[in-house]
Amino acid sequence: MTDLMSALPRTTIGTTTFYIDEARPVALVRREAMPDLFLTWPDLDTGILAPDVSVCAATDALWVLYQSGPDGQEIDYPALHSPTVVVAVRIGVDGSLGFVRTEETTVVGATSAGLWTSTSIVEQTDDNYRGGELPADWAAPSTLQILLPGQVQRTLEVDRYVNAVREDEHGHVLFVNPSPPVAHHDSDTISYEYRCTAMVIGTVDEIPEHVKFREFVPQGWGTLVASEQLGLDYDSYGPRHDSARVDLSEIAGTHWKRVSLTDAQKTQAVKALTDQFADADAYWRAADGTTAPLADGVQETHVETIGEWPESEVHVTCRHPYFPAGWIRRRIRGFDDAGRIKFDRYASLEFMEDLDTHALPDIREAKDGILEV
Secondary structure, three states: OOOEOOEOOOEEEOOEEEEEEOOOOEEEEEEOOOOOEEEEOOOOOOOOEOOEEEEEEOOOEEEEEEEEOOOOHHHOOHHHOOOOEEEEEEEEOOOOEEEEEEEOOEEEEEEOOEEEEEOOOOOOOOOOOOOOOOOOOOOOOEEEEEEOOOOOOEEEEEOOEEEEEEEEOOEEEEEEEOOOOEEEEEOOEEEEEOOOEEEEEEOHHHOOOEEOHHHHOOOOOOOEOOHHHHOOOOOOOOOOOOOOOOEOOOOOOOOOOOOOOOHHHHHHHHHHHHHHHOOHHHOEEOOOOOEEOOOOOOEEEEEEEEOOOOOOEEEEEEEOOOOOOOEEEEEEEOEOOOOOEOOOOOHHHHHHHHHHHOOOOOHHHOEOOEEEO
């Protein structure tokens, strides 16, 4: 029996092509004139929350990023609180494997020097700044870290907000915002216009510990960089499952080791989902006290939890005009296969959008009077 990889869009660096499973800890590395190399990391600790998975290519390696963290809802469900975590797997073009972990940072790029992260997650704004000359005394410092398996972490202090780090034929490039964003005032709202400049800071050996904008751009603003140039040069919307049909049935270690959760974490993870639908028939409340359902026509909603951790599912069943002869039901997983918490705070709004736009299966697919959506 075959067990096919569910691959993210493939990435090629030089003559090496990488296939990364989007849900399991496994990669296939294909190199010219060499046998296929399978790498796995089932024991890697990514935390209690199901992570977002992405990749970031450097000149000499592919980084697989597992990122997770709080989104504000942990205020209501304190047992689910977890720091913002990035756990990264480095797969070299030579087939080498290494790991790094960092907390309370965001990834800004990957180069031959390593994985670049920043502790400056939110940029400073100035609602009084309307453009004009570059403010002489303005600065928005960023602290960058360079992470490489088996190496001591390097730190850079930059006197501007860093959007991204890249590497090209000129060396390492920092994409920074030289000034606050221009604040556009329109009635009671404010919108912001950001300007970005590229600064070439040199090769790995030339990277300084302290980077000052005016040392690289002595006058003016520098060359404006369009926002599309800040992408990771990776098509995250490409084919999700590669046509290569990679069979994993003979490969060991392709499933995550199950995490350990407390009873409070299991209970609150499910409650974070069921609470979103508790008042689905009167979800929206106006200032005058009137209510409206989650989506037009929703009524007789009931919510139940089926199964035990980690297979627990929340079933939301309701009446809706799209299928007047029966019921519409949505099933929502509370945990992934490793038992990590799938913290979807927008599950109710996603259900609302599908109902309102009729982005639903054909009613002829209903079974026993229930249409699964």
